[in-house]
Amino acid sequence: MRTNLAAGLMALIAAAGLVGGSLLEGFTVWHVAFVAVGLVLPVLGWLLAARRPDVPYGRLLLAAAVCFGVGIFGVGLVGRVPGLAAPSMVAMVVFYALTWVYVPLLFPEGRLPSRRWRPVAWGAGVAAAVHAAGVLMAPLFLGGSPDVTDPVQLTGVLAATVGQLTVWVAGWVVLGGLVLRWRRSRPPERSQYGWMVAGTTATQVGVLLAYFFLFGGVALPVVGVAGALAMLGALPGAIVVAVVRHRLLDLRVGLRGSRLLLVFDVRPTVQEVLSSLGPELEDSREPVEQLGRLAMAVRTGLETRWAAVTLADGRRVVSGPEDGPAAITLPVLGGQGRIECGPRAHGRLSGEDRRFLEALAVPAGLAIQSAGLATRLVNAQEAERRRIERNIHDGVQQQLVALIAGIELARATGGGTGTLGNLREQARQTLADLRELAAGIHPSALSQGGLVEAVEERCARLPVHVQVLAGRELRAERFPDEVEGAMYFTVSEAVANALKHAGAARIEVRLSREKGRLGATVTDDGTGFEARPGVLATLADRLGALGGGLRVKSGRGEGTRVDAWVPVDG
């Protein structure tokens, strides 16, 4: 916002200087034309600076526009306020240097094409400084004639002449460089450079015409004024064409949405992409689909030929035709995957594009994380089903077979009371095992009595004393099935581990609800173990999917403490 304000202020100063200075001089058709052409530069500079604050080129144009405005205002004040005339002339000197040398040299992004151009940039800068110093020493072009007998004024005249000539020659050198870049470039940059070459050439020719026919005494003022206008308007005009027709700096003019306004349409900003991506990610429940949307958002956002999101496990979703190596590769959120994108369809990827990608990496990481979580949960469910199938198959099913065999035997042998009693015992055992199995799948106490009831029921069947601590109000409260299930099985598993692996003699289960969290803590006095990540991973995933978490604290001989929590309403 602040950059926009500064850019607007600069453009306003430039425009006001130009209009004011011209009006002070007179009001002819030439002046109007002069103002009209001159205004292109501040307007263009303002739009570039406001829409692409990352690229310094807009600010360069704005600086030139401000110098020009101040200069013209100064020229208008000549004769009225003599003291202001000299600094205004310095502004004009800077304007010349900027438009002849730096605007074409730094095209299109405000950077030197290569290090080899440094001497030219510095040389032109020194020459402009010499020129400015000369202007300050001699009252050149300010209405008065310099006194050549005065050594200071003579030096000034010489300095100004040499300085300006040097800057002008540097301008031609830069034009040569621009032609080379134009010849080497490929479409679509080629047309942008083409217009720039034309604009710079027109400027330089305009300079010549203006000098010879306006100030040089040759009586063809029309040609001179045309030259001056070319000098003034050719470059901004060329840049405008490059923007409008060839999407310079990704700007283009067009209608956006239903608003019938002529606006500068640029690539969507990070905020725009994020705000439209959010609901899309919510809409698509499938993890892979989410990654696909993400890849597409990267691709459309950066206008790259393709973009891909790759997970740590090798799964990869690509949007667009992947027809070459990646231009940018960015890891996301703790190395769980990466985003890659191919080259831009137009132009190169800038630092701003990289920042764009970095901003997208955050939601990408979250999407990848949830995709991984979903896969792990599905796998865990699958493993659990297999375990249940094995238990049924090797347990109850076999017992029933044995029962059938026993009954057949009793039938064949006319079995006595002992045999039948045995069979009844076997049937009872089968039923008990079946109950146990069903409780392992989903305890009926959980669906009927709630979490506290089910935990107490589970702990009452254990061979050691387990203390279950829970508040009275928690006892009556019910939570969503998935919350109760996750908490119950976490407690159940923690208690089972304490018995089976830690050989605990005392176990305490504490259920609580505070600050919007349903919590369970299981502590035991068992042997403990070296706590490492991945302990109870399946349960941690299950709690994680509900927005909760699991913490295991243990050490050899120190017992174990398992903390689990899930957010609940209120």
Added chain:
Amino acid sequence: MGDAIRTVLADDHYLVREGTRQLLETSGGVTVVSAVGDADELLDAVRRLRPDVVVTDIRMPGGDWRQGFEGIDAAHTVRAAHPGVGIVVLSQYSDALSALELFKHGTEGFAYLLKDRVGDLDELLGAIRAVASGGSVIDPKVVEGLMARHDLRGEPESLTPRERDVLREMAHGRSNGAIARALHLSVSSVEKNVNSIFTKLGLEVSADVHRRVAAVLAYLRP
């Protein structure tokens, strides 16, 4: 009793193993010479005792065997080393895959029965006798599964309900007389149905019940 079929029994579940052993022993036609708990012990017992028949559970955890196929793989190993030993595999799985796995090298001397057949002593003894003499038996339920899958593929020829019943019995390794008794039909009616089935399915007509099982299986194989 001298003609009792010497059998080795293998099942990992103690109650099932003992129940089946007592059941077979009481029949009088079968002597259980050894009852073992896993595939390795089974191979060892067969090598030592040279039984006529092996009755084994399909699934017996332990050893370096394919999980869930320990009984079938042990059966093939036994057959390779001792071609004359008949093998009855008892299975909890009624899916066709496990049955076809057992019959992949041929049907002769193999039977695949669902485990609840231990509740039908005649059935179990029949299968043991069949494999002892080189015959083969497939549990009717498995044949039904195979037929249902066959129907899914939408083959043009269609069997009448009666023919389907007869086909199931044929797969079960029964002779025409036995089929007639089971379905309460006359032997000539069974013969007519059998011929019709063979014509419809393009199978070679054969009175040999062993070959009939193989033919039906070959036809139903997915």
